[in-house]
Amino acid sequence: xxxxxxxxxxxxxxxxxxxxxxxxxxxxxxxxxxxxxxxxxxxxxxxxxxxxxxxxxxxxxxxxxxxxxxxxxxxxxxxxxxxxxxxxxxxxxxxxxxxxxxxxxxxxxxxxxxxxxxxxxxxxxxxxxxxxxxxxxxxxxxxxxxxxxxxxxxxxxxxxxxxxxxxxxxxxxxxxxxxxxxxxxxxxxxxxxxxxxxxxxxxxxxxxxxxxxxxxxxxxxxxxxxxxxxxxxxxxxxxxxxxxxxxxxxxxxxxxxxxxxxxxxxxxxxxxxxxxxxxxxxxxxxxxxxxxxxxxxxxxxxxxxxxxxxxxxxxxxxxxxxxxxxxxxxxxx
Amino acid sequence: xxxxxxxxxxxxxxxxxxxxxxxxxxxxxxxxxxxxxxxxxxxxxxxxxxxxxxxxxxxxxxxxxxxxxxxxxxxxxxxxxxxxxxxxxxxxxxxxxxxxxxxxxxxxxxxxxxxxxxxxxxxxxxxxxxxxxxxxxxxxxxxxxxxxxxxxxxxxxxxxxxxxxxxxxxxxxxxxxxxxxxxxxxxxxxxxxxxxxxxxxxxxxxxxxxxxxxxxxxxxxxxxxxxxxxxxxxxxxxxxxxxxxxxxxxxxxxxxxxxxxxxxxxxxxxxxxxxxxxxxxxxxxxxxxxxxxxxxxxxxxxxxxxxxxxxxxxxxxxxxxxxxxxxxxxxxx
DNA sequence: TGTTCAAATGTAACCGGTTACACAGCGCAC
DNA sequence: GTGCGCTGTGTAACCGGTTACATTTGAACA
Numbered sequence: 001x002x003x004x005x006x007x008x009x010x011x012x013x014x015x016x017x018x019x020x021x022x023x024x025x026x027x028x029x030x031x032x033x034x035x036x037x038x039x040x041x042x043x044x045x046x047x048x049x050x051x052x053x054x055x056x057x058x059x060x061x062x063x064x065x066x067x068x069x070x071x072x073x074x075x076x077x078x079x080x081x082x083x084x085x086x087x088x089x090x091x092x093x094x095x096x097x098x099x100x101x102x103x104x105x106x107x108x109x110x111x112x113x114x115x116x117x118x119x120x121x122x123x124x125x126x127x128x129x130x131x132x133x134x135x136x137x138x139x140x141x142x143x144x145x146x147x148x149x150x151x152x153x154x155x156x157x158x159x160x161x162x163x164x165x166x167x168x169x170x171x172x173x174x175x176x177x178x179x180x181x182x183x184x185x186x187x188x189x190x191x192x193x194x195x196x197x198x199x200x201x202x203x204x205x206x207x208x209x210x211x212x213x214x215x216x217x218x219x220x221x222x223x224x225x226x227x228x229x230x231x232x233x234x235x236x237x238x239x240x241x242x243x244x245x246x247x248x249x250x251x252x253x254x255x256x257x258x259x260x261x262x263x264x265x266x267x268x269x270x271x272x273x274x275x276x277x278x279x280x281x282x283x284x285x286x287x288x289x290x291x292x293x294x295x296x297x298x299x300x301x302x303x304x305x306x307x308x309x310x311x312x313x314x315x316x317x318x319x320x321x322x323x324x325x326x327x328x329x330x331x332x333x
Numbered sequence: 334x335x336x337x338x339x340x341x342x343x344x345x346x347x348x349x350x351x352x353x354x355x356x357x358x359x360x361x362x363x364x365x366x367x368x369x370x371x372x373x374x375x376x377x378x379x380x381x382x383x384x385x386x387x388x389x390x391x392x393x394x395x396x397x398x399x400x401x402x403x404x405x406x407x408x409x410x411x412x413x414x415x416x417x418x419x420x421x422x423x424x425x426x427x428x429x430x431x432x433x434x435x436x437x438x439x440x441x442x443x444x445x446x447x448x449x450x451x452x453x454x455x456x457x458x459x460x461x462x463x464x465x466x467x468x469x470x471x472x473x474x475x476x477x478x479x480x481x482x483x484x485x486x487x488x489x490x491x492x493x494x495x496x497x498x499x500x501x502x503x504x505x506x507x508x509x510x511x512x513x514x515x516x517x518x519x520x521x522x523x524x525x526x527x528x529x530x531x532x533x534x535x536x537x538x539x540x541x542x543x544x545x546x547x548x549x550x551x552x553x554x555x556x557x558x559x560x561x562x563x564x565x566x567x568x569x570x571x572x573x574x575x576x577x578x579x580x581x582x583x584x585x586x587x588x589x590x591x592x593x594x595x596x597x598x599x600x601x602x603x604x605x606x607x608x609x610x611x612x613x614x615x616x617x618x619x620x621x622x623x624x625x626x627x628x629x630x631x632x633x634x635x636x637x638x639x640x641x642x643x644x645x646x647x648x649x650x651x652x653x654x655x656x657x658x659x660x661x662x663x664x665x666x
Numbered sequence: 667t668g669t670t671c672a673a674a675t676g677t678a679a680c681c682g683g684t685t686a687c688a689c690a691g692c693g694c695a696c
Numbered sequence: 697g698t699g700c701g702c703t704g705t706g707t708a709a710c711c712g713g714t715t716a717c718a719t720t721t722g723a724a725c726a
Contacts (some may be wrong), residue, residue, distance in 0.1 A: 003474075005474055009711060021674085021677095023715080029676065031675085032674070048473065051450065052391070052711080052713065053389035054386075055391075055713035055714085055715085057710035058391050058713070058714085060681085060713085063386075066646075073415055074412045074416060074610075080407060083406050086432060087433065090432065090444070096430065096431055098430075098431050099423065099429075114426070114428060118397070119385075119387055221611075222614045223610070252614060255615060255616050258616040278556070281559050281585060282588055283588050283702055293559065341684095342683095351705065352683075354705060356683070360681095360684085364703070364705085365704070366703080384682080385681085386683095387683085388684085389682080389684075391681090391682080391711045394711075394713090606696090
């Protein structure tokens with residue numbers, strides 16, 4: 001850490017002023033004459049002075065670092081989310097420290113401990129279920145935190161995200177309105193994600209609309225989706241539509257269909273969830289639900305900074321998400 | 334930052350020892366009797382004591398934070414790389430702060446400034462070309478840094494990655510050995526990436542082997558690859574193979590072929606670069622070059638920590654990468 | 667001219683750790 | 697018994713900022 005950088009006393013010496021004055025101009029600069037301000041800024045530039053962050057953090061008791069713990073970064077929804085957080089925080093002079101929990105509560109707790117011990121001022125968590133120890137630790141130290149990718153107006157903790165159950169219902173209704181009565185739902189591991197669980201719950205609540213509504217759990221990857229859909233195709237499951245709770249799984253479904261010689265949407269329909277970048281490019285273009293990953297990152301980031309600067313309480317926030325109709329769902333007549 | 338947490342003096346008071354002793358047991362614990370160690374650890378647990386990181390950083394002049402600046406996180410090669418760094422650093426008690434430069438030198442410089450002003454002990458940069466101001470800033474403060482995704486034994490700065498030019502040559506040779514003489518190379522924006530530039534240079538050096546070896550620049554996305562390949566297909570370019578300098582572009586090529594009614598590999602061959610997770614799942618499976626994204630993250634992470642702890646100099650390191658033959662390249666006879 | 671007040675700047679305590687150095691106590695060799 | 701060395705612990709300076717409070721200066725005003 002700037003072992004060789006100039007310190008505030010160097011600047012003070014250089015300008016013949018006191019460290020207090022230097023500090024004042026470096027921050028906001030209240031109560032400093034225009035002339036000294038210039039002189040100080042000039043000296044700072046000449047000495048290439050950068051305030052020592054540790055010293056500043058020690059004094060002010062804030063590090064301007066916010067921590068995000070996410071289950072994985074390899075899913076592009078999370079990548080976009082992180083990119084948005086980084087950008088939003090950066091614009092406001094905050095930094096992002098990242099930890100990856102691999103969807104494991106113990107790892108998440110360990111990560112939080114490390115990040116707290118690193119000086120994070122606030123936390124951004126994924127999903128709604130976390131170990132009590134984690135929440136306790138944050139509460140005891142009064143570190144603000146938000147849950148993301150979920151929206152739950154009843155939660156005691158602020159949640160910023162979307163209504164997973166509601167969106168799943170809409171997706172299911174969409175298929176129903178297109179005449180589908182035999183639908184397979186393909187989703188990632190339930191234990192790893194309360195959001196997946198919420199989507200399944202939402203979908204299941206509408207099972208009365210269908211002749212069959214089956215649920216299949218598979219690893220959350222293209223390979224997982226392909227294997228799962230390939231299996232049901234081979235079994236002759238007879239589903240007219242596959243609703244995948246991630247575009248990644250949907251892409252796997254596409255390849256499974258290609259392997260099985262089934263055409264989309266003529267032979268089977270496929271619907272996704274996420275609206276990843278390539279969803280409009282696949283052949284046929286994928287009907288999916290547009291999740292505001294980037295907007296969600298911006299929203300939490302902005303709220304967290306606001307909270308840190310003004311002590312405004314974090315508030316739950318519902319982000320808009322909607323079905324994007326493209327060409328992968330057939331209308332059965 | 335733990336506004337309410339116990340301080341080292343609280344623990345000292347609780348145990349009736351001095352802060353020096355507490356500090357000694359909390360760190361490594363040299364020269365402390367087994368009995369006091371127990372007493373201290375016990376008190377720490379009871380008070381839920383976490384050392385204040387700012388105070389520690391101020392004293393030791395190290396923050397145990399390493400910064401990574403990457404062009405984008407939305408490309409899964411980078412996501413994997415970041416995941417590996419995070420994991421490797423985390424295992425050793427270090428944290429990762431992330432900044433995204435959007436492939437822009439000015440943004441990169443600003444990010445580095447911010448991260449330095451945040452107390453990063455070391456930097457991980459992408460690629461080899463960076464603004465002089467950035468490198469100066471790091472050098473002046475003696476902050477160690479490494480370039481990644483490249484390997485250049487002649488560079489004065491340590492590079493850990495792979496030989497982009499060499500790998501491109503191998504890819505081109507692979508196509509040549511399969512009888513392809515009319516090849517199109519599809520790559521992302523040159524200005525954004527010296528690695529892309531190196532790959533192009535490598536490929537171009539072998540142009541004598543071909544009847545035609547054309548280069549096409551397109552946005553680095555599925556849409557970009559699809560549009561680019563779609564265009565040449567419509568133009569009747571007559572290429573027997575497309576070498577895409579990213580699997581993402583190759584996926585676009587797949588969709589362009591689907592749209593144009595061309596079969597892979599019967600009508601055109603496609604080769605990728607990256608070996609992303611889904612490369613084995615697409616139909617037909619994609620022949621590509623396996624880049625050790627995860628291994629690269631582990632390697633830099635480990636080296637950086639080693640350097641920080643023992644002052645060992647960072648060393649350039651070549652990571653193995655090789656062609657994975659699958660089904661997307663036809664052998665022309 | 668003396669008083670009042672605001673603006674500009676300085677002084678020094680403080681944030682919470684680390685660590686060089688001092689020192690006490692003890693065992694051991696001579 | 698003296699001296700030496702080793703172990704375990706305490707003392708206090710220090711890291712580099714911030715900021716409450718003190719001080720100086722000068723203008724305004726009676």
